[in-house]
Amino acid sequence: xxxxxxxxxxxxxxxxxxxxxxxxxxxxxxxxxxxxxxxxxxxxxxxxxxxxxxxxxxxxxxxxxxxxxxxxxxxxxxxxxxxxxxxxxxxxxxxxxxxxxxxxxxxxxxxxxxxxxxxxxxxxxxxxxxxxxxx
Numbered sequence: 001x002x003x004x005x006x007x008x009x010x011x012x013x014x015x016x017x018x019x020x021x022x023x024x025x026x027x028x029x030x031x032x033x034x035x036x037x038x039x040x041x042x043x044x045x046x047x048x049x050x051x052x053x054x055x056x057x058x059x060x061x062x063x064x065x066x067x068x069x070x071x072x073x074x075x076x077x078x079x080x081x082x083x084x085x086x087x088x089x090x091x092x093x094x095x096x097x098x099x100x101x102x103x104x105x106x107x108x109x110x111x112x113x114x115x116x117x118x119x120x121x122x123x124x125x126x127x128x129x130x131x132x133x134x135x
Contacts (some may be wrong), residue, residue: 024066024099025054031110032064038119049090051083056092060117063087065096 021029025044032042032055042064046056055064070076084094095116097109114120 022066022068022099024068024097024102027106028055028064028066028097028102028109031106032113037110038114038117038122040113040117040119048092049086051087053087057117061092062113062117063092063094064113065094066099066102067096068099 021044029044031037032040032044035041040057040062041059042055042057044055046053048056048063053063054066056062057064067080080096087094093116095113097112102109111120
């Protein structure tokens with residue numbers, strides 16, 4: 001996923017998508033960012049091959065997609081299926097959640113991500129206490 005492997009146009013598109021997130025994407029990102037979920041490292045709006053995925057954890061080869069209602073129509077279903085075939089063939093596991101599920105039940109969404117990553121039952125590594133900015 002290095003810069004040299006991704007066309008600059010696609011990189012620019014991913015960057016612009018990072019600036020405009022849906023409410024559901026923002027809610028999930030607040031749970032995933034900065035290793036907050038079981039110390040997993042997620043990136044958002046990541047170019048992988050010809051596609052841009054919502055969230056990706058390279059260490060666990062895990063992609064998390066947050067879909068709106070437009071993904072229920074026939075055209076999007078075909079596109080999503082072709083996309084999933086490509087990503088799975090590239091060694092990724094794909095989890096899809098509806099916007100409404102993320103908004104209404106973020107705890108279960110996060111639990112499902114942890115289970116798929118194979119971390120269910122694992123202890124969260126202890127973090128060092130934050131240092132005070134001023135002594």
